[in-house]
Amino acid sequence: MTNKTDLVFILSVDTEEEWDWNGPFPEKDFSVENLHALPQFQQFCMRLGIRPCYFVDYAAAKGLDPSSEFMQLVQKNTCELGAHLHPWANPPIFEKPTEENSHVVNLPLTQVEQKLDALMQVFAEKFEYRPRAFRTGRWGISAEIMDLLWSRGFTVDSSVYPFYENEYFSCQGSPTLPYWPATSDVLSCGEQRNILEMPVTVGFNRQPFELANKINRTLDSPNLQKVKANAILWHSKLLRKIYMSPEVTSSSNMISLCDSVDTQKQPIIHMYLHSSNLIQSGTGVMDSEEPYALITRRIKNVIEHLKKQHNVTFMTLSEAKVHFQTNPRFIAA
Structure with missing residues (x-):
């Protein structure tokens, strides 16, 4: 195929404890067995050229061995670590977890600040690493949290989930392209240039x-x-409403979304998944006996499809932020 268009591909991985998503939130003894799947998964990504961003929460950060094979791959600049905040797993703990307060966006800002600082301390002390990318636990972001992120050195956020809403928060009306959130309304474009929002890819056929x-x-x-x-x-x-996530969406439907996005000439595909779904019964969402094989096969199928139509460039979140900042014509306005 001639006249291929340029496309940025991002893969972000919420790297966290496993638990049954249909059950109560875990409050102690967090299981992070899925971390053992990360070296193999990162090697898979490297073979395809993908440069993932792993959004690591407190439980996963505490469970990661700084000398592990995975962290050695991180240190070789094959991927990026971002920060991910799960209120129920991240000290200090203020109250029993509920569906409402499991969403970071619903917490008092003072609680978010204390939890974020505790998470950043683990990154600093254990890995000597300062993340620049952030994603809230269970999606959603506010102007106050965005300001807090900037004060802590973050330059890119990925907490916006286009076309999604529930009774606890909403991302309806947000851009689907990278954008500079307004200081008064983070779901709208604004004038600030401190933090770029990188929504995940969600859409329709x-x-x-x-x-x-x-x-x-x-x-x-x-x-x-x-x-x-x-x-x-x-x-x-x-x-069909389609999520660019190989843990819940088939290859054919994700490819359908890619083609639908392509008709709008969007310059980016942002795929996402949870590390806990790389192992069997990690969340209760995937009923496959071989979730790792299924997820990686779906990712590979999408990448092969995209490469037939585009000049695909794989980037971490922070790399994509720099790319779009220097190519502002691709940023929503």
């Missing part, structure tokens, strides 16, 4: 995304949920 999202939200209303209208559209392939 139909264009335009804004209209598809409006239909999807309407059909997801309580009355229409009873007739399972969105499920009917999904199975008929008339309208």
Whole structure:
């Protein structure tokens, strides 16, 4: 195929403890067995050229051995470590975890500040590493948290989950491209140039995304949920909301999203997953007996598809921030 267009590919990995996502939040004795899968996974990424950003939370940071094979790969600049804040696993602990306070965006800023400083201390003391990229636990961000991140030296955030909302937070209305968040409304473009927002890739198999999202939200209303209208559209392939995540989305659907994004000439694909899904029964979400093989096969299929149509450049979050900052025409305005 001639006339290939340039495309930036980012893979971010929430690197954290495993637990049953359908059960209560863990409060002690955090299991991080999935960390043993990271060296193999990073080697897989290196073979494809991918330069992941591992968003490491407190439990995972405490569980990582600074002399491990994985950390040796980090030190060789094959990937990047970012910071990831899980309120229930990150001291100081202020209250029993609930669905609402499990979202960092719902915590008092003083709590976020203390937890973030405790997490940064582990990075500094254990790894002599200062992360520049950040993602909140369970998505969502506020202007106050963004200011806090800047004060702690972060330059890129990836807490915005386009087209997503629940009763505890919303990212509806956010750009889908990298953008400079406004100081008054972090889901809108603004004038500050301290922190670049790098949303993950979410969209639909139909264009335009804004209209598809409006239909999807309407059909997801309580009355229409009873007739399972969105499920009917999904199975008929008339309208599918697709997440660029190999732990919940098939290769074919992610490729469909890539093609849909390509019609908008978007210069970036940002895929994401959780390290805990690299092992069997790590979250209870994947029912595969070989989740690692399934996830890596899906990633490989997407990469092979993208390379047929694009000149793909693999970047960490911080590298992508510099790239888009020096190529502002690709930043949402």
